Amino acid sequence: MTTLGDQPTIQIRVAEPLPAPAAGRRGPSPRDRVPGRHRRTAGDQESIGLSGSDRGGTTADGAVRPGRTARRTFSRFWPLTRGDRSWLVLICVCVVLAALAETESVLLFGELTDNALRVGSLSAFWTPAGQWFGAALVGAVVGYLGNSLAVWTSERFVMRLREQVFRHVQSLPPDFFGRHRTGDLVERLTGDVEAIEQMVVSGAVGTVSAVFSTVFFSAAALWLRWDLALATFTLAPLFWLAASRFSGRIRTAARQERVADGAITSVVEESLGHLALTQAYNRAGAEEERLRREARAWLRASVTGARLSELYEQLVEVVETLCVLVVIGLGAWEISKSRMTIGQLLAFAAFLGYLYPPIRSLGRLGLTLTAATAGAERLLEILDARPAVTDPAADRAVRPSGVRGEVEFHQVGFRYPGAAEDVLSAVSFTARPGELVLITGASGAGKSTVSKLLLRFYDPAAGQVRLDGVPLDRMPVSFLRENIALLPQETLILHDSVHENIACGRPGATDADVVRAARAADAHDFVAALPDGYDTPIDPHTAELSGGQLQRLAIARAMLRDAPVLVLDEPTTGLDAATARRVITPLRRLMRGRTTIMITHDLNLAPDADRILVLDHGRLVETGTHHELLTLEGSYAHLHRAQNHGTERPAEEG
Numbered sequence: 001m002t003t004l005g006d007q008p009t010i011q012i013r014v015a016e017p018l019p020a021p022a023a024g025r026r027g028p029s030p031r032d033r034v035p036g037r038h039r040r041t042a043g044d045q046e047s048i049g050l051s052g053s054d055r056g057g058t059t060a061d062g063a064v065r066p067g068r069t070a071r072r073t074f075s076r077f078w079p080l081t082r083g084d085r086s087w088l089v090l091i092c093v094c095v096v097l098a099a100l101a102e103t104e105s106v107l108l109f110g111e112l113t114d115n116a117l118r119v120g121s122l123s124a125f126w127t128p129a130g131q132w133f134g135a136a137l138v139g140a141v142v143g144y145l146g147n148s149l150a151v152w153t154s155e156r157f158v159m160r161l162r163e164q165v166f167r168h169v170q171s172l173p174p175d176f177f178g179r180h181r182t183g184d185l186v187e188r189l190t191g192d193v194e195a196i197e198q199m200v201v202s203g204a205v206g207t208v209s210a211v212f213s214t215v216f217f218s219a220a221a222l223w224l225r226w227d228l229a230l231a232t233f234t235l236a237p238l239f240w241l242a243a244s245r246f247s248g249r250i251r252t253a254a255r256q257e258r259v260a261d262g263a264i265t266s267v268v269e270e271s272l273g274h275l276a277l278t279q280a281y282n283r284a285g286a287e288e289e290r291l292r293r294e295a296r297a298w299l300r301a302s303v304t305g306a307r308l309s310e311l312y313e314q315l316v317e318v319v320e321t322l323c324v325l326v327v328i329g330l331g332a333w334e335i336s337k338s339r340m341t342i343g344q345l346l347a348f349a350a351f352l353g354y355l356y357p358p359i360r361s362l363g364r365l366g367l368t369l370t371a372a373t374a375g376a377e378r379l380l381e382i383l384d385a386r387p388a389v390t391d392p393a394a395d396r397a398v399r400p401s402g403v404r405g406e407v408e409f410h411q412v413g414f415r416y417p418g419a420a421e422d423v424l425s426a427v428s429f430t431a432r433p434g435e436l437v438l439i440t441g442a443s444g445a446g447k448s449t450v451s452k453l454l455l456r457f458y459d460p461a462a463g464q465v466r467l468d469g470v471p472l473d474r475m476p477v478s479f480l481r482e483n484i485a486l487l488p489q490e491t492l493i494l495h496d497s498v499h500e501n502i503a504c505g506r507p508g509a510t511d512a513d514v515v516r517a518a519r520a521a522d523a524h525d526f527v528a529a530l531p532d533g534y535d536t537p538i539d540p541h542t543a544e545l546s547g548g549q550l551q552r553l554a555i556a557r558a559m560l561r562d563a564p565v566l567v568l569d570e571p572t573t574g575l576d577a578a579t580a581r582r583v584i585t586p587l588r589r590l591m592r593g594r595t596t597i598m599i600t601h602d603l604n605l606a607p608d609a610d611r612i613l614v615l616d617h618g619r620l621v622e623t624g625t626h627h628e629l630l631t632l633e634g635s636y637a638h639l640h641r642a643q644n645h646g647t648e649r650p651a652e653e654g
């Protein structure tokens with residue numbers, strides 16, 4: 001159907017809650033043309049969210065919190081518009097002016113038809129034509145301004161919200177990431193964040209736009225012919241009826257699409273992350289099948305969504321055609337009775353063309369809000385997850401100057417969130433400044449948990465962990481972590497240059513600092529031999545460096561950090577004997593002068609330790625030096641024998 005309302009519009013159309021209209025209708029809003037913006041196709045704006053209940057088995061934490069109202073969600077995220085509210089007001093002013101200019105244009109079109117076209121008078125053409133052109137210019141300027149500002153403010157909102165969620169995610173404890181698939185988190189940080197924007201910024205501006213357009217066009221239609229206008233208004237509820245009939249099904253399909261989106265991202269991310277496993281175990285076929293399964297679910301949901309949206313659009317088209325035919329029919333009757341001019345009728349029909357889209361938008365606003373609320377729920381699941389630890393209140397915070405590095409565990413007990421049993425019970429020990437304390441024990445005994453408590457990834461359930469006599473929960477978390485360097489079990493490599501991988505140990509480190517740290521870590525020679533030296537990029541997954549080389553980069557990073565306390569979690573695990581030997585020398589250099597807590601099964605460095613702690617099922621069962629514990633003939637002696645080393649110390653290589 002073609003109506004006069006299909007002329008190029010100057011109306012700002014910010015929130016179009018359903019998919020872009022079919023070809024030949026109004027084009028996509030400028031927001032949809034923003035480069036790089038994550039946009040979907042059919043069912044897009046409807047595919048806004050997914051509450052835990054819709055995710056079936058894929059819900060990571062099974063949290064279902066229905067009943068969050070749109071108002072509550074709105075008030076939760078509205079504060080993020082702070083700083084942009086004056087822009088929002090300006091956008092609304094542009095929206096109103098654009099609607100006014102559009103109204104004026106249509107009225108002038110009617111006048112032109114009657115006074116110039118019907119009569120065939122060129123002199124009657126110029127004045128209304130000039131006014132129309134003026135109105136079009138004003139509309140174009142405010143349309144450009146309003147649309148540009150709308151894009152700018154909404155993208156800033158998305159940026160701020162994403163930053164807020166990302167900052168929060170980074171403060172969450174490690175077990176949170178164990179319970180959520182990365183792909184799903186990515187989906188929430190991208191798609192769901194945009195869903196909130198649809199509701200809070202575009203939704204608000206779109207509502208203002210739709211309300212004002214409706215009011216102006218209705219007023220103009222009533223002014224032209226109130227009786228005809230009233231007749232056509234009676235057909236308006238048909239739009240709401242159509243929207244309500246389709247809303248539920250479109251939304252369900254869209255939710256399923258989002259679930260499948262998240263699942264696809266997860267499968268790709270997991271498969272690529274474990275490429276070695278996939279290739280070594282010939283799992284390529286199985287991984288493809290996994291992806292195909294998720295892709296099939298996505299295809300089904302996507303096609304269903306597109307089909308329903310298209311059906312809805314076509315139904316609305318039919319309703320619109322019906323309305324226009326009613327108007328033309330009534331108009332023909334009125335013209336035949338000389339109670340109406342052809343110009344009036346055309347202007348009236350044009351108003352209908354303009355009036356129905358905002359009415360449709362208002363009809364669909366409810367859908368947008370509900371769908372966005374569902375997206376908000378997914379995001380709130382993340383935002384409501386509390387960090388395991390928080391900074392102390394400013395007046396309680398202690399920052400000891402010049403941390404010496406005395407670590408003390410006092411009667412520490414701990415259980416992971418949701419776990420049935422304690423992982424640590426009444427663990428007490430002290431590591432004095434500069435001492436090497438080695439923690440060993442069977443797998444699962446709780447050794448790594450000690451390091452997690454020391455870095456305050458969690459707070460103990462009982463007892464206290466102290467640094468220089470200050471309980472850790474009295475120190476700001478960032479201060480504590482500045483004073484502890486961690487070398488985790490898995491060498492952490494950033495997707496960046498060798499230089500950056502070392503420099504991240506201390507913000508602001510100079511090139512000379514980086515090279516000095518690399519030399520101390522015995523890494524300089526192999527780094528210098530790389531094609532681009534320190535600028536050589538390394539990839540965590542396909543690193544062309546050996547395990548030992550990567551470990552030496554990690555040691556260089558820790559060197560640079562220069563923290564008084566060092567935590568080494570299995571520093572030689574996964575390295576063959578020769579490589580381990582090459583790592584031990586720089587490790588010793590690193591440990592010198594620092595309190596070192598070394599968690600290890602590898603007892604090669606045990607004779608160096610000032611104290612060895614043996615953990616068994618979360619309890620400290622033996623404490624002493626290497627020789628004391630060997631003579632005890634207890635757990636340690638047993639572990640030591642099991643290692644079956646011919647020599648206690650490896651020969652060192654420089």
Ligand SMILES: Nc1ncnc2c1ncn2[C@@H]1O[C@H](COP(=O)(O)OP(=O)(O)OP(=O)(O)O)[C@@H](O)[C@H]1O
Pocket residue numbers: 174175178416417419423441442443444445446447448449450
């Ligand atoms: N996030 C977690 N949630 C629940 N239980 C956990 C979590 N992390 C570890 N555990 C459990 O706590 C126990 C101690 O784990 P920990 O990693 O401290 O042992 P470990 O002695 O370092 O083992 P390994 O030598 O194998 O690394 C194990 O039984 C483990 O399954």
